[in-house]
Every structure is written in C-alpha cells, then in structure tokens.
Amino acid sequence: MQQPSQNELEIFLDIATEAVMTAGVILEDLWGQLEKIEEKGRPGDLVTEADKKAETAVLNILNRRVPHHQILAEESGLLGMEKSDFLWAIDPLDGTTNYAHGYPVSAVSVGLLIEGIPQVGVIYDPFRQELFRGAKGLGATLNYRPIQVSSTTQLNQSLLVTGFAYDRRETKDTNYPEFCYLTHLTQGVRRAGSASLDLANVACGRLDGYWERGLSPWDIAAGIVILQEAGGKITAYDGSALIIESGRLLATNGNIHQSLILALDEALPWLKNFYL
Ligand code: IPD
Ligand code: CA
Ligand code: CA
Numbered sequence: 651m652q653q654p655s656q657n658e659l660e661i662f663l664d665i666a667t668e669a670v671m672t673a674g675v676i677l678e679d680l681w682g683q684l685e686k687i688e689e690k691g692r693p694g695d696l697v698t699e700a701d702k703k704a705e706t707a708v709l710n711i712l713n714r715r716v717p718h719h720q721i722l723a724e725e726s727g728l729l730g731m732e733k734s735d736f737l738w739a740i741d742p743l744d745g746t747t748n749y750a751h752g753y754p755v756s757a758v759s760v761g762l763l764i765e766g767i768p769q770v771g772v773i774y775d776p777f778r779q780e781l782f783r784g785a786k787g788l789g790a791t792l793n794y795r796p797i798q799v800s801s802t803t804q805l806n807q808s809l810l811v812t813g814f815a816y817d818r819r820e821t822k823d824t825n826y827p828e829f830c831y832l833t834h835l836t837q838g839v840r841r842a843g844s845a846s847l848d849l850a851n852v853a854c855g856r857l858d859g860y861w862e863r864g865l866s867p868w869d870i871a872a873g874i875v876i877l878q879e880a881g882g883k884i885t886a887y888d889g890s891a892l893i894i895e896s897g898r899l900l901a902t903n904g905n906i907h908q909s910l911i912l913a914l915d916e917a918l919p920w921l922k923n924f925y926l
Contacts, residue, residue, distance in 0.1 A: 677743060701743040739768075830924075
C-alpha cells in the first residue's frame with residue numbers, strides 16, 4: 651500500500667477531530683449526572699453510560715465517513731467485516747475512574763493505524779478544552795498551535811508521569827518498584843489517570859517522560875503520533891522498537907530516554923536494597 655498523501659491524512663485528521671469533539675460534548679453533558687457505574691471484569695475497571703454514549707457517537711461518525719475501515723473500540727471490540735489496512739483505535743473516555751469520581755482529568759482519544767503504524771491521532775480534553783492533533787509528517791498541535799517536547803536533559807530535573815494497570819492485584823509486574831525509584835530520582839512522578847493525556851502532556855512539554863505497562867492500543871494510538879510529531883521518542887522499556895500490542899511503552903522528550911531506560915532496569919534491585 652502507498653503512504654497516504656498529505657491531503658488524505660488531513661481528511662483523516664478532520665474526521666478524528668469531528669469524532670472527539672462530538673464525544674466531548676457528551677462527556678460534558680453527562681458530567682456529574684451518572685446514574686450507572688459498573689465494573690467490567692477486573693476490580694476497579696469501570697464503565698459508565700458516558701463511555702458507552704461517547705463511543706456510539708464516535709462509531710456513528712466513522713461508520714458514515716470511512717465505512718470500509720476497521721475499528722477497534724474499547725467498549726465494542728473489533729468492528730468491520732473486511733480486513734483493512736486502516737484501523738481506528740478508539741477510547742471514548744480515557745480516564746473513566748477519574749470521571750466516575752468527579753475528578754476532571756479525562757479525554758476522548760481517536761487514533762488511526764495504517765498498516766499497523768499510528769499515523770493520525772486526535773485527543774480532546776473537554777475539561778480544559780484542549781484539542782491535541784498530530785499526523786505523520788504534518789507535526790503536532792494543541793488547539794491548532796504547534797507544540798514540541800521539553801528540552802530537559804537530566805532525570806533529576808524532570809517531571810514524569812506513569813500509571814498502574816487494572817491487573818495490578820493479579821501480577822508482580824505492578825510498576826510499583828519503578829514508581830518508587832523514579833520518584834526518588836526525579837522532581838516527581840505523577841499518576842494522572844489518563845494515558846492519552848499523559849502522552850499529550852509529554853508532547854507539549856509539560857512533562858518530560860512517561861512509561862506504563864498493561865496498556866491497550868486505544869489508550870495510546872493517538873498519543874503516539876502526537877508525541878512523535880512533537881519531537882518525542884517512543885520505544886519499548888529497553889529501547890527496542892515499540893510493539894503496540896505489548897501494551898508497554900517508554901515515551902520521552904528524547905533527551906532523558908537513555909537515562910530512563912537505565913532507571914527502569916535498576917528499579918527492582920534498588921527497591922530490594924532500599925528495604926533490606
Ligand atoms: C486507563 C487510563 C489510565 C491507565 C490505565 C488505562 P480507562 O484507561 O488510561 O491512566 O493507567 O491503564 O486503562 O480505563 O480510563 O479508559
Ligand atoms: Ca483508556
Ligand atoms: Ca476508556
């Protein structure tokens with residue numbers, strides 16, 4: 651398949667923008683009005699009518715504008731009859747726990763993978779009214795103004811963010827040692843509760859780096875493009891090429907990438923030693 655033209659990427663960006671803005675209105679309307687909050691399977695993994703209604707709105711737009719593309723949506727799974735080179739990854743409400751508790755840190759995230767590579771991404775935060783957009787080769791913007799990653803070069807001068815997956819009660823691969831060690835080494839590690847916004851905030855330079863495990867493609871597809879187009883770097887924890895399906899990524903401004911790879915590797919031995 652040929653790489654889509656600039657014009658085609660811009661059309662996809664506009665479709666994703668229409669989708670996130672429409673879903674964003676639904677999240678604003680339902681804010682503080684939730685009647686039903688359910689657990690999806692794992693303890694703490696919530697779903698609300700806001701997730702479902704926002705997802706339906708996004709699906710309606712994609713089905714109308716790109717009916718032959720495949721869709722992977724958090725609440726509906728994989729949709730689309732035919733195999734396609736185009737896969738839209740949708741998180742209709744990224745930060746459901748925050749939203750359900752009335753903590754206003756959530757977003758709608760819509761990314762487009764073309765032949766498995768994230769090439770278009772749009773994230774909308776209805777609380778701050780911030781629209782992050784990016785497309786391969788076209789740069790990244792926040793509310794239509796170009797953004798770029800921070801210039802911090804030292805871990806001890808950096809502010810990071812991470813998260814903890816819903817399987818944390820079932821595995822030893824919890825991210826707890828990494829969280830402790832990086833808190834020790836840096837000016838702080840935030841746990842904001844919305845992976846897409848974590849990536850967007852590294853992209854616009856508010857944060858210097860982000861790592862997390864247990865993520866799904868809908869959490870990260872849009873943020874990956876936006877961060878890369880803002881000059882950031884994304885790899886696996888050990889610096890090798892990112893495999894989206896692994897659910898594990900390290901995203902930084904580029905400058906602190908190598909230091910963070912080392913720190914992630916040192917975290918568990920450090921913690922064991924610290925508590926001896
Ligand atoms: C979650 C958030 C959170 C991350 C979790 C995700 P959800 O998504 O992005 O920051 O730590 O791993 O599952 O459930 O709010 O869409
Ligand atoms: Ca999510
Ligand atoms: Ca979600």
